Amino acid sequence: MDAIEVIRAKRDRGELTTAQIDWVIDAYTRGDVADEQMSALAMAILLNGMDRREIADWTQAMIRSGERMEWSALDRPTADKHSTGGVGDKITLPLAPLVAACGAYVPQLSGRGLGHTGGTLDKLESISGWRASLSNAEMLDVLRSAGAVVCAAGSGLAPADKKLYALRDVTGTVESIPLIASSIMSKKIAEGTGSLVLDVKVGSGAFMKTVPAARELAETMVALGTDAGVRTVALMTAMDRPLGRAVGNALEVAESVEVLAGGGPADVVELTVRLAREMLEAAGVTAGKDPEKALEDGSAMDAWRRMISAQGGDPDALLPRAAETMTVEVPESGVLTRLDAYAVGLAAWRLGAGRARKEDPVSFGAGIELHAKPGDLVRAGQPLMTLHADETSRFERALEALDGGYAVGEAAGERLPLVIDRITAP
Template identity: 65%
Template sequence: MHSAVDVIRAKRDGRQLTDEQIDWVIDAYTRGEVAEEQMAALAMAVLLRGMSSAETARWTAAMTASGRVLEFGGLGRPTVDKHSTGGVGDKITLVLTPLVAACGAAVPQLSGRGLGHTGGTLDKLESIPGWCAELSAERLHAQLRDVGAVVCAATADIAPADRKLYALRDVTGTVESVPLIAGSIMSKKLAEGADALVLDVKCGSGAFMRTLEQARELARVLVDTGTDRGVRTTALISDMSVPLGRTAGNALEVAEAVQVLRGGGPPDVVELTLALAEEMLDAAGLSDVDPARVLADGAAYEVWCRMIRAQGGDPDAALPAARYVEQVLAAGDGVFHGVDARAVGEAAWRLGAGRARKEDPVAPGAGVVLLAGPGERVARGQPLLELHTDRGETLVPARETLADACSVEAAAPPERPIVLDRVRPADPRRRPR
């Protein structure tokens, strides 16, 4: 007979939890038999004492088993998914999902909404008139079969244990635990039932993991957890010290993603999209397909239009625009080194593009546009940023947030690659079970 107090004490004292203890506590918490304060105590013990790789794998499996696991048989194409740990201006999913589908894979992308300074993929897509995030499992399967690409919200029966624990961690100071992060991410991804998974672990001022060492640690745990559960899993670590592309904000990012799908767009967005596409296609057994060619010939844009229409949206409709637009000017002459990603994310949030609480609405047209890119020479008084908002009173706090965020120097900035590292299963002889 298990008890929550025994499990808490075991982890508090630094002991490894047994498979039976983990299975029991996750199931009992999901059913309401373990109280919120007890799970809060256990989460804090995990934060302070850590978990072994075996514990993390079992914790993830129990979280996955708390709800429904989707099955995607009969599609006639391999399934592969991608997850980003979140960043500023990260509209990669919008381009990547139809691109990889156009290359021959099926991409079931269960996404979320933004909280704080990082934007949510569903918030971006909901700026498209008519587009619907809520799909039943049956509609999701049918769209995967017919279009090859789906971006939608996870249903309530996908990893319900994580739904409860995620909210609890946010208010108990236990968000930073790597095993709990891994369990949260991987339980939802494993429940999607894809054959392969590629992770985009962000690193830098605008990311949850500020240093490369922290990002590598999280990527290693995520990759090994996925591999242990039978999913071909790899990770790229990408730079999030400056925003991705030139926009941060929902409709603004959709417009930029469409530019990329039509053969244009910022080089960094194109570069990271293609790097992740190559990784996904390799994991799906489609490494002979060139995603750059598919992006250039318009096939990915055609899948995008079909994907948006399948979920009730109009890909040709005008996107929402903000009522007020103001510019931030360069304070001096020199070379623009960029703008701090976290400051841009927080400014976009203040302008209305994000939310402080899960139930808050977002303004689809709000956000920040970068008018100059790193390495460009600028002159005093030249516009560097545009602030977009529907509420004029938000402009002053957004400007204050960005007051020291733009860097203009005499010399050019050092070259910094967008992809900083690649993480594969630790043991090359290891095979998914």
């Protein structure tokens, strides 16, 4: 085979054979297929799509490019969650220890933020001493002692995906649903979890802007997981407004700890509990503690402290604070009708909470505290949000991002429900 033959087949809207897919993924991983050739193939896939068999073959080929982890040494079932990313989406932080407290092991490989969406590892690294990079043996030790582990994927896990992901990011092919689905699911299947719950975000702050696009992605990923023998379910959830009241690394850790202490914003608590119940059901844990009870009685907080400590972190350490703050006031009295997730995420990024390139540092204390949510009654002059940054020079560009990103009117505007739908295997 050769790369041009494979590119032409997809360019001309044909189906790639299993042999073609196996060859091109292996050859690209080894460097025998050049970046410009894989770029052409990725664009052909974006434009012409793939059927279910092609996506499954593509996913399996990426899994075979590296190692596959397994947790047979554990005495309880494993469950994991993956979110497609959003603004203020700190759910992994309270969710992993919560599910551990209720009877399942949670081995979670997470990533870093890029652009306006936050990364779980960046948030946790705002905790003094916490380590993201663990060996497989260390992951197993943390799981046994704490019940949950959140860490970075090693270089041996789906290396084909790591190489292709970077290429997609610079060639305008990130939005391809077959490539998004196979990228996510190759890593999650290779991770070795027995069950998986997907949180597919919908709205301005998500990659999937519309319900139909999010549904297609959710159905594709559920099918991939099911075909690979992983019990998989997806929730489609709202990302037209930020989740919770904190956006930014240390700010989101603080809000997560509030949830684990039995408080926190209602939407964060609701989604955390709903996802926890889905994970426990998928894992077959029916006799464990109910997630609401685990938040109330402190057992979820105990699991959090064990998890953070087991990865070198100090759960009692003070979280970083930005050097400067600015208050944005409500412009007029009425009802906050809109608070656009993308505008808030972009502003937080400009304040220093995110990165433009993978190698960029982040400011752990930067971000935004929201003092009102859509539907709330507000008065002119009251604080709408507080901006946090290490340099005052960042405030001007953050305010530019927020311009037009919120509105006050006489009645609440139309919003997506927090949980839009639940997708299971047919």
